[in-house]
Amino acid sequence: MANHTLVFIVLGLTLAAFVWGRFRYDLVALSALLVSVMLGLVPADQAFMGFGHPAVITVAAVLVLSRGFERSGVVDMIAEQVLKVGDRLFLQLVALTTTVVVLSAFMNNVGALALLLPVAMRLAREHDTSPSLLLMPLAFGSLLGGLMTLIGTPPNIIIASYRGSVSGDTFGMFSFFPVGAVVALAGLAFIVLLGWRLVPDRAGKASTEEMFDTANYLTEMKVTEDSKAAGWTLRELQRELEETIPVLAVLRGDQRRAGHAFLGVLKEGDILLVEAGPEEMKLLEDKAGLSLGVSADEQRDPQATAASKADEDKPQASRKAEKKAQRKERKEERKATDTEGLELLEAVVRNDSMMVNRTVTQLRLQNQYGLHLVAVARDGGRLKQRLRDIRFRPGDVLLLQGGESNLTESLATLGCLPLARRNLPLGQPRMLLISLGIFALALVAMLADLLPAAVALSAAALAALLVGVLSLRDGYQAIDGPVIVLLGAMIPVGQALETSGGAKLIADSLLLAGEQWPVLVLLIGLFAVSMLLSNVINNAAAALLMAPIAASLAEGFGVSIDPFLMIIAVSASCAFLTPIGHQSNTLVMGPGGYRFGDYWKMGLPLSLMVMVVALPMILLVWPL
Template structure:
């Protein structure tokens, strides 16, 4: 079997595994690298050189700098101004999408979306509007913004490094800007003027307020003298029912204890505030002896004494009625779900929760989080919580200690969707962060330092001056993306050295022998865009770059327009929720279905292509 046949087989199986999604893309990429090494396509002593490739180092530096921008307060300042937009939907779409577009130009586009997503949710709820009208334009805006600079998206960094390997000179920081800005503005104009109307409006379904309106699902059960659960802990209750019962609180007398903080045993007349449907209520009655109804037949001992004092102090029915009303009001205050430290969060593509259950994650014991409910595709899941295997884009309603919620969610790989509390960073840190970044850009523009060195130096400088703690810097590095890049770089190189890329290019040249070069360039653009919608955009760029180079060589024309076509098209995954993390992140909060994306994504893809091809040929002539 020839080398080219072997590499086609390996890449074909890799693409199938990417599309299947059963295994995470970093594991698939690593398996492809190791198999390529074992069959001799990649020399064993070069197998892991991809992890030290300038493209990988540049991506790491950009991720750290992006977190530094967030930490210094830059994004908070922008988000605070964004929230001041008026009630007109068109203006909201323009401001939100325009803001995330600008942010994506100088930071990781997934990071930019993650920062603006809570702002968009807050804006939608403030104006009682379905978030689905805002979130898809927001996600697509983050992709468009990444087109405009070298550091905006990994495909640009990959294409720049590939050009350096072919010509000895990489694309500069703003080499992508003429085409990228033109395409981004065309896409933004389409979204604002027409595109947002193609976003599905999930009235009452995608709104997390209505998805997780706990007041509509809460029931109150009382521990009675003969209840089996008397003397049990909440853990005993969960164990007996073989179910993660979403208990929110335990009310004892006048004190309400959040469930995740209640470590004692249940006593007579304790009230459990929980979410339960008919099946769960039957289990509670049969196995724990807990029944509906929070009020005991008579008041508890303390209340009885208070009642005697009240009756002796009040001689008429009105006073007694008032006292009863006050007691009822106090009871409702304790049973009010507000203040139970609930948080909504969406499961990210790289989350450790994917394909795992609550039990496997030990969510409560290890992370201090109590799962209350799960929504998927805009609808609340009705199955047992312990049986749910989490997917990327799931929206979770969690309860936990307020101080540790953020760290726990970050560890699990979840993005909080609660209203963002804007905390403006220190002005000195903001100025330092921007100053360090500006120096790195100047060093790149003047060719003092290559991009990887300049941005890595800026990232190190941010750590040394205290803009970002070291622990957060390591958390900011997206491990799966780094493994994907490091593993697929040698595989992509093997496609080139084995002659596989040349074979594909020869077939395309034969098919388009009677066509103008522009038609083949458009075909390459469409093929790369289609590929980016089913696999990671960085992987698409890695695989398409050698094919683009072979096409340029076959036509005896400049390499640059073909590489630029790959760079733009690989970053425009608008047709599916799996093509890019940004699309997946908004799927749950927006209540989108798989088929919703192409309704806005297809016309936007056409707008991008019709704008990009002429712009590329104008800026980078054949």
């Protein structure tokens, strides 16, 4: 069997696995690389050379620098200004989307979105705006901003490196700016003037207060004299129940202690504030001997018992009316106070999270990370199934309880993005200036051709670590392992497509089929195919696969390679049609309450507008 046929089979199976989504994309890419080596498509001694490729090093350095911007307070300083825009939806959209567009040009676009997502949630809550109207524009804005510079998005870095490998000269830091800036401005105008109107308003479902209306799920269970649970710790209680039932607080007399911080044993008279439905309540009664805390209010207010006895002499109708009023009053009081001081936090599961496809039991959230899982929301609604049976997905919104001391570190390790309100600014003024200064020196070195992009940005990342802009541990955590593995594994596979003659075969077939067509028609087709591909697989993988085909097409027409490569760079970064095409889209799915089919409603017209604006600009700046 010819080598190019084997390459097509490997790539076809790889694309199918990417679309299926059963296995994470880095594992799929690594499998494709190893199979290619075994089939002789990639020389064994070159199998892992992709991990040292300039594109991979540049992406890693940009991720570290992006985390440095976060830690130094650069982004928080900007976000603090965004929060002052007021309650007009138009101004909120302009401020958020413009900010994320600018930030995404100079840092990882997922990082820029992750930093502004809590700001958008806070704006939505403070001004009673539906989060769904803000978050999709924010996600799409992060993709548009990445088009403007070399470091804005991985496809730009990949295309620049590929150009260097075929022509000896790479694209520079701002080579993408003339086209990218015009497309970003046009996209920004579309989003804030028209696009947001195409986004479904899910005010009732998407609001996290509605998803996690905790007070309506809280139940008081009392430890009585006959309770088996008397003398147990909360950990022993969970082990005996063989179920994950969150105990948010333990009430003992006038003291109230959060469940994650209660390390003692339960005593008679203790009241457990638990997140429980009818099945869980029965489990607590049967296995732990706890009783429904109907007398909890009496325990906190001993006069209630005496008052109820005094009321026995009143007419029955009057007693019923008064009891009904008292129950209503207690219910309203409970809704207002039960969650007070319980340190509940919302977080969204990232695409690269270690939680994906795993359960709370497998992760050992309580024992290993000190976190209580209280509830899970998906597609804008709270999941009703048992917590221990839920397998987490990217975009899930989690309601967690934990101590402030280890909360940030635990969420970072798990791969979750906190949605809680943040105190701005977080950074130190001195580090802010140092961080900007280091990045400015790297830009100067790149613009003056003193250093290649990979070397300049790596030196900047190293300097940021050495001077303490961020710790070494933070630097390693900033590097997105799955993306690095994807790039390192797919670069040799993409080269195999070219060296086997597969890319030339595809290009020749396209040239033969469209020999009567003008070049512009094939450019439109190339743009559309690359854009559609980026909506079902990772954008970096789309750029790696399409770049050799674009180069072969340019060679077949006997024209410049630059406009063809620029088309791949722009189209591979515009995944607006699905929530799985880019991490930014997935991150807002849960908090925004979106469904899979919501994205194309704004994404399709935005994609068409990008194509209409980008193609003439590319041909103007990079003529054939």
